[in-house]
Amino acid sequence: MKMRDILRWSDVTPKAFWLSRRQLIAGAAAMVATPALARIDAAPSKYSTDAEPNTLEDITSYNNFYEFGTDKGDPARYAGGLTTDPWSVVIDGLVDKPGTYDLADVVKDQPLEERIYRFRCVEAWSMVIPWIGFELAGLLNRVGVQPGAKFVAFETLVRPEEMPGQSSPFIEWPYREGLRLDEAMHPLTILATGLYGEPMPNQNGAPIRLVVPWKYGFKSIKSIVRISLVDKMPPTTWNMLQPSEYGFYSNVNPNVDHPRWSQASERRIGAGLFGGRQDTLMFNGYEAEVASLYAEQDLAVDF
Ligand SMILES: Nc1nc2c(c(=O)[nH]1)N[C@H]1C(S)=C(S)[C@@H](COP(=O)(O)O)O[C@H]1N2
Ligand SMILES: [Mo]
Numbered sequence: 001m002k003m004r005d006i007l008r009w010s011d012v013t014p015k016a017f018w019l020s021r022r023q024l025i026a027g028a029a030a031m032v033a034t035p036a037l038a039r040i041d042a043a044p045s046k047y048s049t050d051a052e053p054n055t056l057e058d059i060t061s062y063n064n065f066y067e068f069g070t071d072k073g074d075p076a077r078y079a080g081g082l083t084t085d086p087w088s089v090v091i092d093g094l095v096d097k098p099g100t101y102d103l104a105d106v107v108k109d110q111p112l113e114e115r116i117y118r119f120r121c122v123e124a125w126s127m128v129i130p131w132i133g134f135e136l137a138g139l140l141n142r143v144g145v146q147p148g149a150k151f152v153a154f155e156t157l158v159r160p161e162e163m164p165g166q167s168s169p170f171i172e173w174p175y176r177e178g179l180r181l182d183e184a185m186h187p188l189t190i191l192a193t194g195l196y197g198e199p200m201p202n203q204n205g206a207p208i209r210l211v212v213p214w215k216y217g218f219k220s221i222k223s224i225v226r227i228s229l230v231d232k233m234p235p236t237t238w239n240m241l242q243p244s245e246y247g248f249y250s251n252v253n254p255n256v257d258h259p260r261w262s263q264a265s266e267r268r269i270g271a272g273l274f275g276g277r278q279d280t281l282m283f284n285g286y287e288a289e290v291a292s293l294y295a296e297q298d299l300a301v302d303f
Contacts (some may be wrong), residue, residue, distance in 0.1 A: 004286025
């Protein structure tokens with residue numbers, strides 16, 4: 001068995017792969033000839049925004065991760081106790097190669113890169129986050145999507161011993177999310193394994209979470225243990241909880257208000273008390289890339 005066949009997750013953490021843009025720009029990156037480093041897409045991705053990222057402190061201290069509690073500080077307080085290694089992901093449904101994959105096998109051959117994305121929560125605040133990840137499409141192509149598949153369903157870990165929020169039945173665990181297949185295959189849709197060049201902090205969804213930058217934050221499901229290719233629109237957590245407020249699509253849309261508040265503007269976390277309010281952009285600023293996916297839909301109906 002060759003070395004690369006027995007890579008464990010600890011060998012493929014983003015830190016081992018990732019070189020900061022600063023290092024690259026300075027030319028300081030001595031390219032060590034390892035299979036791991038060869039997998040880096042060295043240039044910052046063309047999909048990155050040039051907006052200034054939020055600080056690591058902001059990104060890791062103001063979180064939604066209800067498995068650890070409903071307060072924005074709960075994930076930072078309690079997620080440290082989550083065991084993320086070993087980790088396996090079930091990939092099943094309408095795929096050629098279903099199975100329970102070790103995380104290392106899931107990321108194997110997927111080119112990790114940095115993607116600086118705008119992030120817009122449905123609660124009308126936003127951040128800019130430098131993710132490390134790879135396109136979901138790359139993984140789906142690797143396992144082989146069968147012709148009947150129309151949607152992708154995702155599930156988060158259920159482990160109440162380590163996830164204190166799961167002792168509350170407020171959400172019917174597991175946390176679930178879903179995408180239409182064309183949304184899942186879009187190059188903006190990534191599975192993230194880290195941020196700021198480090199392995200994913202637990203409160204942000206370690207060891208692997210979805211990031212769909214043109215949708216409200218809750219679509220970006222954390223700590224994924226199951227990915228299923230299905231033929232029908234799958235149930236999703238917020239839609240199950242409150243269908244009048246949270247639709248399946250949940251595209252960022254300043255023209256369609258949440259029933260209880262406006263979605264026309266957002267508060268940029270970290271921008272200070274006196275600034276930071278900005279207009280929300282259609283599809284969170286990714287209109288040029290994704291509007292065509294919805295050309296035939298009325299987004300006030302398919303919200
Ligand atoms: N499993 C799981 N994933 C989740 C959530 C959650 O409670 N559980 N919250 C969602 C919501 S509402 C938001 S805004 C984002 C927050 O991601 P962040 O804390 O990394 O910024 O995660 C999303 N993914
Ligand atoms: Mo959210």
